Amino acid sequence: MPPTIYDIAREAKVGIGTVSRVLNNHPSVSEDTRARVLRVASRLNYRPHPYARGLASSRTNAILAVIPFFTTFFFHEIFQGVQARLRHLDWDIILYGVNHPDQVEASLRHNVLRNRVDGVLFFSMKMPERFAEQYLDQKTPIVLVDAYHKNFDSLTVDNLQGGYAATRHLLSLGHKRVGMLSANIESLPARDRLSGFKQALAEAGIPVDPSLIKSSASPKPDGFAHESGHAMMRQFLDMGSRKPTALVVSSDIQAVGALAALKEAGLRCPDDIALVGFDDIELAQHLGLTTIHQPMYEMGVLAAEILSERLHNPSQEITHKLFVPKLIVRETCGSEVSKRPATVEKHTA
Amino acid sequence: MPPTIYDIAREAKVGIGTVSRVLNNHPSVSEDTRARVLRVASRLNYRPHPYARGLASSRTNAILAVIPFFTTFFFHEIFQGVQARLRHLDWDIILYGVNHPDQVEASLRHNVLRNRVDGVLFFSMKMPERFAEQYLDQKTPIVLVDAYHKNFDSLTVDNLQGGYAATRHLLSLGHKRVGMLSANIESLPARDRLSGFKQALAEAGIPVDPSLIKSSASPKPDGFAHESGHAMMRQFLDMGSRKPTALVVSSDIQAVGALAALKEAGLRCPDDIALVGFDDIELAQHLGLTTIHQPMYEMGVLAAEILSERLHNPSQEITHKLFVPKLIVRETCGSEVSKRPATVEKHTA
DNA sequence: ATGACAGATGGAAGGGCTTCCACAAATTTA
DNA sequence: TAAATTTGTGGAAGCCCTTCCATCTGTCAT
Numbered sequence: 001m002p003p004t005i006y007d008i009a010r011e012a013k014v015g016i017g018t019v020s021r022v023l024n025n026h027p028s029v030s031e032d033t034r035a036r037v038l039r040v041a042s043r044l045n046y047r048p049h050p051y052a053r054g055l056a057s058s059r060t061n062a063i064l065a066v067i068p069f070f071t072t073f074f075f076h077e078i079f080q081g082v083q084a085r086l087r088h089l090d091w092d093i094i095l096y097g098v099n100h101p102d103q104v105e106a107s108l109r110h111n112v113l114r115n116r117v118d119g120v121l122f123f124s125m126k127m128p129e130r131f132a133e134q135y136l137d138q139k140t141p142i143v144l145v146d147a148y149h150k151n152f153d154s155l156t157v158d159n160l161q162g163g164y165a166a167t168r169h170l171l172s173l174g175h176k177r178v179g180m181l182s183a184n185i186e187s188l189p190a191r192d193r194l195s196g197f198k199q200a201l202a203e204a205g206i207p208v209d210p211s212l213i214k215s216s217a218s219p220k221p222d223g224f225a226h227e228s229g230h231a232m233m234r235q236f237l238d239m240g241s242r243k244p245t246a247l248v249v250s251s252d253i254q255a256v257g258a259l260a261a262l263k264e265a266g267l268r269c270p271d272d273i274a275l276v277g278f279d280d281i282e283l284a285q286h287l288g289l290t291t292i293h294q295p296m297y298e299m300g301v302l303a304a305e306i307l308s309e310r311l312h313n314p315s316q317e318i319t320h321k322l323f324v325p326k327l328i329v330r331e332t333c334g335s336e337v338s339k340r341p342a343t344v345e346k347h348t349a
Numbered sequence: 350m351p352p353t354i355y356d357i358a359r360e361a362k363v364g365i366g367t368v369s370r371v372l373n374n375h376p377s378v379s380e381d382t383r384a385r386v387l388r389v390a391s392r393l394n395y396r397p398h399p400y401a402r403g404l405a406s407s408r409t410n411a412i413l414a415v416i417p418f419f420t421t422f423f424f425h426e427i428f429q430g431v432q433a434r435l436r437h438l439d440w441d442i443i444l445y446g447v448n449h450p451d452q453v454e455a456s457l458r459h460n461v462l463r464n465r466v467d468g469v470l471f472f473s474m475k476m477p478e479r480f481a482e483q484y485l486d487q488k489t490p491i492v493l494v495d496a497y498h499k500n501f502d503s504l505t506v507d508n509l510q511g512g513y514a515a516t517r518h519l520l521s522l523g524h525k526r527v528g529m530l531s532a533n534i535e536s537l538p539a540r541d542r543l544s545g546f547k548q549a550l551a552e553a554g555i556p557v558d559p560s561l562i563k564s565s566a567s568p569k570p571d572g573f574a575h576e577s578g579h580a581m582m583r584q585f586l587d588m589g590s591r592k593p594t595a596l597v598v599s600s601d602i603q604a605v606g607a608l609a610a611l612k613e614a615g616l617r618c619p620d621d622i623a624l625v626g627f628d629d630i631e632l633a634q635h636l637g638l639t640t641i642h643q644p645m646y647e648m649g650v651l652a653a654e655i656l657s658e659r660l661h662n663p664s665q666e667i668t669h670k671l672f673v674p675k676l677i678v679r680e681t682c683g684s685e686v687s688k689r690p691a692t693v694e695k696h697t698a
Numbered sequence: 699a700t701g702a703c704a705g706a707t708g709g710a711a712g713g714g715c716t717t718c719c720a721c722a723a724a725t726t727t728a
Numbered sequence: 729t730a731a732a733t734t735t736g737t738g739g740a741a742g743c744c745c746t747t748c749c750a751t752c753t754g755t756c757a758t
Contacts, residue, residue: 004714015738020716028736050465051403052714055743060400062443069429080418083446092465094411095444097432115351116399116441226635256635283632286575286605353744364708369746377706401744404713 003044012040023048050092062092063307064117066107068124068221069097075123076282078145081300082121089308091118098125105131119307121145127152141310145303148188148320153306155299155321159189162292162325163196163248166276169290169327170246171204173334175274179212179244181232181258183223183251190215190222193250193278212244216254224250229257236273237265245273246333252277252284252291255332259287270334280328288331295323352393361389372397399441411441412656413466415456417474417570418446424472425631427494430649431470438657440467447474454480468656470494476501490659494652497537497669502655504648504670508538511641511674512545512597515625518639518676519595520553522683524623528561528593530581530607532572532600539564539571542599542627561593565603573599578606585622586614594622595682601626601633601640604681608636619683629677637680644672 005019012019014033021029022037029037040046054060065082067075086093094117096107105128108120117140124146132151135142144154163180170178180197183190194213201208214232216223229249236243249255255277262269269275277284277291284291302321310316354368361368363382370378371386378386389395403409414431416424435442443466445456454477457469466489473495481500484491493503512529519527529546532539543562550557563581565572578598585592598604604626611618618624626633626640633640651670659665 006714009738016715017717017738017740018736021737024716030736033736049404049714051400051409052743053716054400055398055404055713055745056715056717058716058743065444069425069432076418080446080448083418084448092443093445094441095414096442097429099429099433260635260637283635286609286632288609355744358708365745366708366710366747367706370707373746377704379706382706398744401713402746404715405744405746407713407746 002049003046004049005046007044008037008040008046011044012037058115060116060118061090062094062117063119063121064094064096064107065121066096066098066104066123066125069099077296078123078300078303081297081302082304083300084297085301085304085308101125104128115140119143119311121303121307122147122152139314141307141314143303143307143310145299151318153310153319155303155306155323157189157294157299157323157325159192159325160196160199162278162294163193163250164200165196165325165327166193166248166278166292167197167200169276169329170248170274170333171200171206173246173274175244175246176206177209177212177244178206178246178248179209179214179236181229181236181247181249181254182213182215183228183254184216184218186219187222187224190224190250193248197248211239211242224253226253226257226260229254230261231257233258233261234265237261237267243273247273247275249275249277252279252281252289255289255291256283256287259289259332269332274333276327276333278325284328284330290330290333291328292325293328294325299323351398352395353398354395356393357386357389357395360393361386409465409467410439411443411466412468412470413443413445413456414470414472415445415447415453415474416472417450418448426645427472427649427652430646430651431653432649433646434650434653434657450474453477468492468660470652470656471496471501488663490656490663492652492656492659494648500667502659502668504652504655504672506538506643506648506672506674508541508674509545509548511627511643512542512599513549514545514674514676515542515597515627515641516546516549518625518678519597519623519682520549520555522595522623524593524595525555526558526561526593527555527595527597528558528563528585530578530585530596530598530603531562531564532577532603533565533567535568536571536573539573539599542597546597560588560591573602575602575606575609578603579610580606582607582610583614586610586616592622596622596624598624598626601628601630601638604638604640605632605636608638608681618681623682625676625682627674633677633679639679639682640677642675642677644674648672 005016008019009016014037018029018033019037022034023041050061063086065079083093098104098107104125108131119140120142122142122144127144127147127149132149142152144152146156148154148156167178178201180194182194185191185194198208214235216228216232218225218228236247247258249258255275258275259269262273267273275289277289280291280293306319354365357368358365363386367378367382368386371383372390399410412435414428432442447453447456453474457480468489469491471491471493476493476496476498481498491501493501495505497503497505516527527550529543531543534540534543543564547557563584565577565581567574567577585596596607598607604624607624608618611622616622624639626638629640629642655668
C-alpha cells in the first residue's frame with residue numbers, strides 16, 4: 001500500500017492536519033515541523049492521492065481538451081504549447097477527441113457537469129449554442145481556441161487579415177487575375193478569409209470577378225479538405241484562358257489537393273498558377289508552399305495561461321485575444337513574376 | 350450542488366446501498382426498485398462523481414497515454430482507434446506528451462505510482478529499463494504500442510517484413526541497383542527494416558553493395574526526419590552514375606525530404622530514382638508515395654482491447670502481437686519499368 | 699409449524715484527503 | 729503580572745462513493 005498522510009503523521013510525530021498544511025504550503029507551519037514532515041514524506045516516497053484530494057477539495061487538477069479529430073493537422077502544435085505551459089503546474093490533460101460535431105455537446109455535458117475537470121480547452125469547433133446558454137450558471141471555465149463565442153474567453157486568429165495579406169502578396173507580385181479557392185462559406189474562418197481577399201482587391205481597385213471565386217459546398221470538415229481543393233482546382237482549370245493566374249486557397253490542406261490537380265494537368269505551380277495557402281501546417285514547409293502562418297504553439301501556451309488565470313480568478317472579465325497571422329513566403333508564388341511589377345509598385349509609390 | 354446518491358435515495362425511498370447497486374448493475378435488486386431508482390436518477394440528472402467513485406473503489410476509469418511529441422505524424426490514427434474503442438467503456442484518456450526521452454520515466458512514475466490511472470498505453474518509445482525492473486511489483490497494466498519489452502503486452506509492426514516487401518516490390522519492377530536510405534540504426538525499427546531489405550536482396554541473389562546503404566547518424570528522432578532524408582538523398586545523388594535506380598526509405602517523412610532533394614536536383618521521381626517509403630502517413634497519400642502501410646487505427650483499437658482485457662484479468666499471460674504491414678502502390682515507383690520484368694518473371698515461373 | 703435458505707435492502711465503515719474549529723503555547727501589550 | 733493576541737498544532741467532520749455485514753421478508757422443504 002502506498003503511504004498516506006497518516007503514515008507521515010505518525011512517523012513525523014505530528015497530526016494529519018499539519019501534514020496536509022505542509023504539503024499544501026500553508027503558511028502557518030513552523031520551519032522545523034515543515035522540514036521534518038517533508039523529510040519523512042520524501043523518505044516514504046509519498047504521493048498524494050489525486051482523487052482523495054479532488055474529492056475533499058473539489059479541485060481536480062485536470063483539464064479537458066476537446067479537439068476535433070476530423071481535421072487532423074492543426075492540433076499538434078497547439079497542444080504542445082498547452083502542455084508545455086501546463087506541465088509544471090502539475091495538471092493532467094484529459095483528451096477528448098471528437099469525430100463528429102454532434103459529439104461536442106455530449107462531451108461537454110459528460111465531463112463538465114460531472115466536475116471531473118477544473119477547466120476546458122475547446123478547440124476549433126462551434127460551441128453549441130444550447131450548451132452555451134445552459135452553461136451560464138456553471139463555474140467551470142472554458143477557453144475557446146480557434147473558436148469564438150461571446151460568453152467565453154477565446155483565442156482566435158485574424159482570418160480577415162490573413163486573407164488580406166495573402167491577397168496583397170499575390171497582387172504585389174503583379175498578378176491581376178487573382179482568384180480565391182475557398183472552403184465552405186458556412187464556416188466563419190472561411191468567410192473571414194474571403195472577406196480579407198475581397199478587401200485587398202477593393203483597395204487595389206480591382207473589381208471582384210465572381211467567376212474567380214469558388215467555394216466548397218461540402219459540409220464535412222466544411223470543405224477544408226484535400227479533395228475539395230482538388231475538385232475546385234479542376235474547375236478553375238476548366239476555365240481555360242480565363243482561369244486565374246494566382247489563387248488564394250483557404251487552407252493548406254486544400255492547397256495540397258490543388259497542387260495535385262495542377263500536376264495531373266501537366267501544369268506547374270508558380271508558373272501557370274501561383275498559390276498561397278493558409279495555416280502553415282508542417283506539410284506546407286515540405287512542399288514549399290507559400291502560406292499564412294498561424295502562431296499555433298504560442299496560442300497553445302496562451303490558452304493554458306488564460307485558463308489558469310481564470311481558474312484563479314473566475315470573475316475576471318472575458319477576454320478575446322486576436323492573433324495576427326504572418327505571411328510565409330516559399331516557392332509556390334515564384335518570384336520572377338514579382339520582379340517586374342514589384343519594382344513598378346516601388347516606382348509608383 | 351449536483352445531486353448525490355443520498356438525494357436519489359431520499360426521493361426514491363430506498364437506501365444508498367440500493368442506489369449504488371442499481372447504478373452499478375448489481376444483480377440483487379428487484380426490478381421495481383431498479384426502475385424507480387433509475388427514474389429518479391434520470392429526473393435529477395444525476396452523474397456519479399468520478400473521484401468519489403475512484404476513491405471508494407480504487408478504480409479510476411482513466412488510462413494514461415504516453416506519446417512522443419517529437420514524432421508528430423504517427424499518432425492521430427492510432428489514437429482515434431484507441432478512443433473509438435475506449436469511449437463506450439466510459440474511460441477517460443489522460444494524455445501525456447513527451448518531448449524528450451528523458452521525460453518518459455518521470456511521467457510513468459508520476460502517474461502510475463500515484464494510482465491515478467488504471468492502465469497505461471505507451472507509444473513508440475523505449476521503455477526505460479530501470480522502470481521496467483522496478484515495475485515488476487506494480488499492478489497497473491501497461492501496454493506497449495509500436496514498442497517492445499518482454500515484460501509487457503505489446504503491439505508491434507513486423508518491420509523486417511515491411512522492409513522485405515518494399516525491397517521485393519522494387520526488385521519485381523526490374524530494379525537492379527536498389528539502395529536503402531535508412532534512419533539511425535540505433536533504432537530497432539530502422540535496423541529491422543534494413544534487415545528486411547538485405548534479406549530480399551539475398552533471396553534475389555543480389556550481393557549487398559555497401560555504397561548503396563546509407564543511414565542517418567542523427568540521434569534526435571533517430572534520423573526519422575525530413576532533413577535526414579534530404580541530406581542522404583543528396584549523398585546518393587553525388588554518386589553520379591553509380592547512384593541507385595531505386596531506394597527503400599525507412600520512413601515517409603524521410604522520403605518527403607528525399608523527394609525535395611530530387612526535385613531540387615531537377616530529377617524526377619519514378620524516372621530517375623524510384624522510392625518506397627514506410628509508415629503511410631496521411632501525407633504519403635497526398636504525395637502519391639508508394640509506401641508500407643502500418644495498420645495504425647487497428648493497432649489503436651487492439652491496444653485498447655488488450656489493455657481492457659488485462660484490466661479485467663491481470664494475471665493472464667503477456668501477449669506480443671505482431672502486425673504485418675502492407676505495401677501500398679502509388680506513383681513513386683512508376684509502373685513502366687515494371688511491365689517488362691514482371692512478365693519476364695511470369696515466363697520464368 | 700419450524701427451520702433453512704435465497705432474495706432484497708439499509709446503512710455503517712472506509713477510501714485519503716482538506717478544512718475548520720478548538721486549544722495549547724509563546725509572545726505581546728497594558 | 730494579568731490579559732490579549734498570535735502562532736502552531738491536533739484531529740473531527742465531511743467530500744461522495746463502494747462494499748460489506750446485518751437484517752428482514754418471503755419460499756420451500758420438512
